[in-house]
Amino acid sequence: MARPPLARERVLDAYEAILIDDGERAATLDAVAKTAGVSKGGLLYHFASKDDLAAGLLQRLDDLVVADVAAMRTTAEGPVAYYVRTSVMEGNALDRALVAASRLAQGGNPAAAARLREVRERWADTLRPAVRDEAALQLVMLLSDGLYFNNAISGTISAEQPDDPFVPTGSALDALVALVERAVR
Amino acid sequence: MARPPLARERVLDAYEAILIDDGERAATLDAVAKTAGVSKGGLLYHFASKDDLAAGLLQRLDDLVVADVAAMRTTAEGPVAYYVRTSVMEGNALDRALVAASRLAQGGNPAAAARLREVRERWADTLRPAVRDEAALQLVMLLSDGLYFNNAISGTISAEQPDDPFVPTGSALDALVALVERAVR
DNA sequence: GTCTATATAGCGATAGAC
DNA sequence: GTCTATCGCTATATAGAC
Numbered sequence: 001m002a003r004p005p006l007a008r009e010r011v012l013d014a015y016e017a018i019l020i021d022d023g024e025r026a027a028t029l030d031a032v033a034k035t036a037g038v039s040k041g042g043l044l045y046h047f048a049s050k051d052d053l054a055a056g057l058l059q060r061l062d063d064l065v066v067a068d069v070a071a072m073r074t075t076a077e078g079p080v081a082y083y084v085r086t087s088v089m090e091g092n093a094l095d096r097a098l099v100a101a102s103r104l105a106q107g108g109n110p111a112a113a114a115r116l117r118e119v120r121e122r123w124a125d126t127l128r129p130a131v132r133d134e135a136a137l138q139l140v141m142l143l144s145d146g147l148y149f150n151n152a153i154s155g156t157i158s159a160e161q162p163d164d165p166f167v168p169t170g171s172a173l174d175a176l177v178a179l180v181e182r183a184v185r
Numbered sequence: 186m187a188r189p190p191l192a193r194e195r196v197l198d199a200y201e202a203i204l205i206d207d208g209e210r211a212a213t214l215d216a217v218a219k220t221a222g223v224s225k226g227g228l229l230y231h232f233a234s235k236d237d238l239a240a241g242l243l244q245r246l247d248d249l250v251v252a253d254v255a256a257m258r259t260t261a262e263g264p265v266a267y268y269v270r271t272s273v274m275e276g277n278a279l280d281r282a283l284v285a286a287s288r289l290a291q292g293g294n295p296a297a298a299a300r301l302r303e304v305r306e307r308w309a310d311t312l313r314p315a316v317r318d319e320a321a322l323q324l325v326m327l328l329s330d331g332l333y334f335n336n337a338i339s340g341t342i343s344a345e346q347p348d349d350p351f352v353p354t355g356s357a358l359d360a361l362v363a364l365v366e367r368a369v370r
Numbered sequence: 371g372t373c374t375a376t377a378t379a380g381c382g383a384t385a386g387a388c
Numbered sequence: 389g390t391c392t393a394t395c396g397c398t399a400t401a402t403a404g405a406c
Contacts (some may be wrong), residue, residue, distance in 0.1 A: 024292050028380080039391055040382090041393095043390095044382090044384090045389060050382065102291065106288050106338075107209050107288075116338055135357065135361045138351065138353055142332055142351075145330070145334045149330045152291060153290055166305065172319065172323075176320045183368035225374095225401090226402095228372095235401090
């Protein structure tokens, strides 16, 4: 109970990977089981149904968001810079869970859509004390959503990231963060 | 040829509506045919396959974007204000085609993902002369993506829009537009 | 141009052996 | 705890009548 079965985590990893790389349609029980290296029966021992599998992913997202909000509150650069900067997907656990949940939501899963909105509100509550007003808060949050959305779309196209002009990195990201901080403070 | 068959347009409307309201998974040929008021055979006369149906939707999106870019170039309030303001979904033809295509892209359709990126670049080219630098351009574009993304997520949850704090309308939208224009000009 | 009927394949889920 | 085998359903697509 303290340490969940390894197979369970591997199944969740595989589900996430297929959602991100190939979309909601491709994330069948067969495909997830195969990628995780278990049989379909084995998968269904850990997750009783496909809905249960989705619930497992959303629970994982929730845990990661709790940790992220804690980090956001204590970071030296301040919550706004932290939030914008970490919205550029680096492929860490939170990024992956978030994009996978977004795929689920757009595929028509109401639980995923509801959870994403809850998560968003938790982030908003953390950012609010650091910005001037509600318009500034919206600017920061919507910009972050835009970054995630573009990363999610980019991911669908095979093997291409290097020269994408719409997901800024390096000095372009620094410039964007600086511009946002001037606008909202 | 000059005026496409009415049934074809009705099928496309139905496909769009189901994608928006219920997600990619729900947009089966059966469901689309039923909503459009034709049989599955009738649908497949106009669109030879499901891929062909998706291609029809993407073509419709393309036509609407051409018209939108033209409007953006000639509007009195300027392209930036026009772009941000019209990113709040009002349920017009362009909004609907865009959200439907986004559902398709996140569902794993590579053609939809590629088309969305092309569309984005056309908008970027139109906005570029009106903003200070590339960071400012990114801020405007990402914010618009965020607005669309949130509207897309909201749409998934049944019958709820009135008190959504994240899709600003009225004076809140005016404040956001003003803030963005100050930041990017 | 639109219909019904049907072929074929893939999906989620169950049963029961090991 | 993990497997194989299989059921029942739904999906896309085809064939051919009207």
